[in-house]
Structure formats: structure tokens, C-alpha cells
Amino acid sequence: MGYCPCFGWTNGKKEHSSKCKPQLSSVESKSIAGLTSEPSAATAEPNDGTRALTFNYQQLAKATKNFSKESLIGQGGFGAVYKGKLKSTGQLVAVKQLDKTGLQGEKEFLVEVLMLSLLRHRNLVNLIGYCAEGDQRLLVYEYMQQGSLEDHLHYLTPDQKPLDWITRMTIAAGAAKGLEYLHTEANPPLITGRKALDDSRAREERFLVDWAQPLSRDGKNISNLADPLLRGHFSKSTMKKALEVAFLCIQEDANCRPSISDIVLALNYLTSHPYGAHGAAKRVSEKVPEHNKPPNETTGILDRDFNRERAVAEAKMWGESWRDKRLQRAENASHASNR
Numbered sequence: 001m002g003y004c005p006c007f008g009w010t011n012g013k014k015e016h017s018s019k020c021k022p023q024l025s026s027v028e029s030k031s032i033a034g035l036t037s038e039p040s041a042a043t044a045e046p047n048d049g050t051r052a053l054t055f056n057y058q059q060l061a062k063a064t065k066n067f068s069k070e071s072l073i074g075q076g077g078f079g080a081v082y083k084g085k086l087k088s089t090g091q092l093v094a095v096k097q098l099d100k101t102g103l104q105g106e107k108e109f110l111v112e113v114l115m116l117s118l119l120r121h122r123n124l125v126n127l128i129g130y131c132a133e134g135d136q137r138l139l140v141y142e143y144m145q146q147g148s149l150e151d152h153l154h155y156l157t158p159d160q161k162p163l164d165w166i167t168r169m170t171i172a173a174g175a176a177k178g179l180e181y182l183h184t185e186a187n188p189p190l191i192t193g194r195k196a197l198d199d200s201r202a203r204e205e206r207f208l209v210d211w212a213q214p215l216s217r218d219g220k221n222i223s224n225l226a227d228p229l230l231r232g233h234f235s236k237s238t239m240k241k242a243l244e245v246a247f248l249c250i251q252e253d254a255n256c257r258p259s260i261s262d263i264v265l266a267l268n269y270l271t272s273h274p275y276g277a278h279g280a281a282k283r284v285s286e287k288v289p290e291h292n293k294p295p296n297e298t299t300g301i302l303d304r305d306f307n308r309e310r311a312v313a314e315a316k317m318w319g320e321s322w323r324d325k326r327l328q329r330a331e332n333a334s335h336a337s338n339r
């Protein structure tokens, strides 16, 4: 939630990543092009989605009922997050009040805001605006109605249903697409190369999966890795592949990690076969309750739609034997459909 691409992680604590630091010299504090003031109630116009609004503290205090306890919706690494409603437009927002300790400099904060405000992608939370008044630093994001993924995975309320397998795979693919945008399309790119994962973060992740790798190699034990809330409604083969992708991403040598575009490709493939290709979908769908059944299109990507280009790309992830098998199946399928 509100992932800030310009911060890295060190020993579990977030720090500003120097590789993302923009040039400060050309930027004048408080007169950055593209930052505008929140319109007054009388002239309120909807945010056009391309500029960050400036708010004064009073406006955000009003929006969040004076940062009241009832408006508090979360606590992140940088500070508390409050739900609010902008008086001028009625828009719901999440207001992140950065901790006062370790405040970044004025210019740096504003440049950070400007960079975030230029990012627009359906898999990234939009920054609407900011407030830098006195020693207060606040960021205003669009409000995500459905809450955080973490809550959906770990802190379900009694009336909430656990996320099903397809939704989980779709979320993973969406997160990868957001990262791909930051790597390759955002201008300027905010993350470069294969080092998406900070090395210290990769070390932490490796520590956590060390136990998963032996279990995933043994097909029989892979079920022990699944969230019990799935109640067995997932495809072992898809999960095994998804784990392979995860292991590739946390390799010691950053240069050996796959590019984010390869990861997107792999997750797209898995998302279109969430219950496993070639019959596995049918077997699983027989066991799952109606609301968890994969929609037809998830089993609809047939071998005949699998072309050489896609096979070569997949082979990059999963090796030659995988590609040969897939091409053989594609050929058989196309013979069958021509008959």
C-alpha cells in the first residue's frame, strides 16, 4: 500500500535510497512546476490526475476529523495513515502523516512528491497531493476501498472471505506489472536493472524461504506451503512454478535474477492457468465450491494458442525442456483443430 519506490529497506527499517535521489539543484522549493494548490470549495475542480495538489494542514485536519482515532486506518513504516474526505471535492483519501523524526529536507520531500505525482499506473496507488507546513509532512493518496493485501491475507474480519487462488495469482501478476512500470516505463525510471529487491531485503526473504525450497522440490510436500485458508483449492503445479519464480527473484547474485518483464510474463502465464494447464483445471474445479470455480477463460488458453514466440519467452524462465514440451503440445493441438 502506498509503496514508495524511492525508499529502500535496510535491516527492516526504511531509508531513502540514494540511487533514486533526483538532482536537487534545478529545483526550487515550493515553486516546482506541476504542483498546484487544492482548489477552494468555490472553484473546486476534480483532480485531473496529472498534478499533485498542495494542501495546508488545516484542510487535512478537517478532512481527517482532526486526525482522530476513528479516522486512523493504519500504521506504516513512515507514520500513521488516516482516512479522510476532501471538503472541496468530497473525494475519499488516505492521508499519511510522516513521523517527525528523521524528516527529509524540504527540497528532497518536494522532489519526492513531484516524482510520485508523475507516476500513473493502474497497479500503483495514485498520489493526490501533499502538505509541507511547519514541521508537518503529509502525503495524500487516493483511498483504496478494499484495504490492504496484508489485511486480506492475515487479518480477516469474521465477515470476510479469504482470497481465492485465482485472486491471489492475479494480485501477484498486478503487483509485478506495477513494478515493471517503475522499471521500464516510468520516466525517469525509478528502479533500474535487475536489482529490484534491495540486497538486504533479498537476504531477509532468502532466510524466510530457505524452509520453502526443499518442500517445493518435493511435490508431495508442496501442500504444506499453502495458506490453510485456501482449503486445498489451488493447483500444486501452478504453485510450484510460482515458487520457482520467487526463488529466481531472491538469488544471491542480483545479476542472475530475472528481469521484471520476464517475471510479468511468467505470472501472466500462471494467471491464465491458475489451476494448472492441461486438465489440472478440470480436476480442481470439480472439487471447489461454485464461487471458487475458475471462469471458463482461465482454462480457455489452449495449446493451439501457444505460439513459438511465447514458448521461447517462457523457456527463458523455465528451461528448454519446458519449451519443447509446450511446442510439441501446441503442434498436436493445431493438428487436432485442423482435422
Ligand SMILES: Nc1ncnc2c1ncn2[C@@H]1O[C@H](COP(=O)(O)OP(=O)(O)OP(=O)(O)O)[C@@H](O)[C@H]1O
Pocket (backbone or CB within 6 Å): 001, 002, 003, 073, 074, 075, 076, 077, 078, 079, 080, 081, 094, 096, 125, 141, 142, 143, 144, 145, 147, 148, 150, 151
Ligand atoms: N491509499 C490507501 N487507502 C486505504 N488504506 C491505506 C492506504 N494507504 C495505506 N493504507 C492503510 O494504512 C496502512 C499503512 O500503510 P503504509 O503505506 O503507511 O504502510 P504499509 O504499506 O503497510 O507498510 P510499509 O510502510 O512497510 O510500506 C496500510 O496497511 C493500509 O491499511
